[in-house]
Amino acid sequence: MKIGFIGCGNMGEAILGAVHRKHVCLACEPRAERQKALRKRYKVVFGMLSDVVRASDLVILAVKPQDLPDVLAEMRTLPLKGKIIVSIAAGITTKAIDRALRGAKIVRVMPNLPALIGEGVSGLCAGGRATSKDLAVARRIFDAVGSTVVVKEKMLDAVTAVSGSGPAYVFLFAEAMMKAARRLGFSEAEAKALVYGTLLGSTHMLAKSPDSAEDLRLKVTSKGGTTQAATDVFLRKDILGMFEQALAAACHRARELSK
Template structure:
């Protein structure tokens, strides 16, 4: 019976754990690595899983999901490496950490998959991109896909694209929230009550996202359907172009990509 361990019981770690439980994983096949007694007790009561220390999790599990901060990855690997063995699968959810970084710190033959998730996983609408390491085969990738599919959609990408993925979907929710925040503030400036502006903007976002997903139309087509000649939308879009919003997005995503590269190299 395949045992899966989640090491790192923060927000994303618990999100993955709860997604696996909702997806039908038996709790007796799930382990959680957590050192804090009060947090361990909370997770055991909430999900009925076994909470152990990281070394025990690494010893017992066939698949380990490392849901830790990039700056903590080296210490966690140093702790669990003596307990790892060839044939195990390590799935890393740490931004910027390469498969080669992990492979150089674990025994030969341990399969490594790199994942870039995002926070909509909290509502089972996550977007995860996965990449295979040196010793990873299709069986390992399929298992990693199954893990992340419990909290949203999954795509496979070459690892060289992971920094771009981080910039687009990993950090992407923050850009959307920033836009929503800005539109709500604009609504208040234009005289709407804040609660009304909030409801208008959020539902407009939800509806627009649904149109993109369900129609399959290119966003340019959908934008043009809203934009009447010399109308209100055209006037607004002209201002966005004057203020170089497209260029700002490109610069912002390049900065996020570069930061992901820096995290990996450090």
């Protein structure tokens, strides 16, 4: 398949890196030095937007949301019949893209930051005239940078709240645990080894275990022990309610931004 990238910054490069050996990749990217760097690392041919779109079977729109209207305006007059147009621009609905590109098969995707290291999770939905087969084609591309979940478009703001913004919640948790470990007397290096090691080991265990997160927590919490002393503090401060509120706030903000 021929895949065209419109915009090849952080996210575009992550996807390009995962698919360039298997597919013919073309890209439109304004900065010459960036083109040079990408050409050194990947099998990719650069061209003007119209040439890239014309030559591709599937086009990934990987520009910032504020740059998307210009890109869509430029694509409007191009022949798009039969092509799959995949947008990863946060907050821009398939309806808005469909209005600009009448007749195109549109798939909207919300990837997340760990896609940059091949461990992202993306929410996908079909819009416009995209069929389930088109969605499956797009899904395979995003499976190459992690894993995927197909959702209805109305759930994409919730995907943004859970996995889109999610890496920041984990970084915040790590930041808080680092600060607390330093307060207990560990050096930065020691705290990093203990905190990052704990996060990595526990998340791998969570992913491999048939038990739920709650079950695993209860298994390591002996009555009256050290873990309970700590988790009681979290639960008294209503950590569960805080997460509920935080994710609802992110979802609400995603809805506001996509209006």
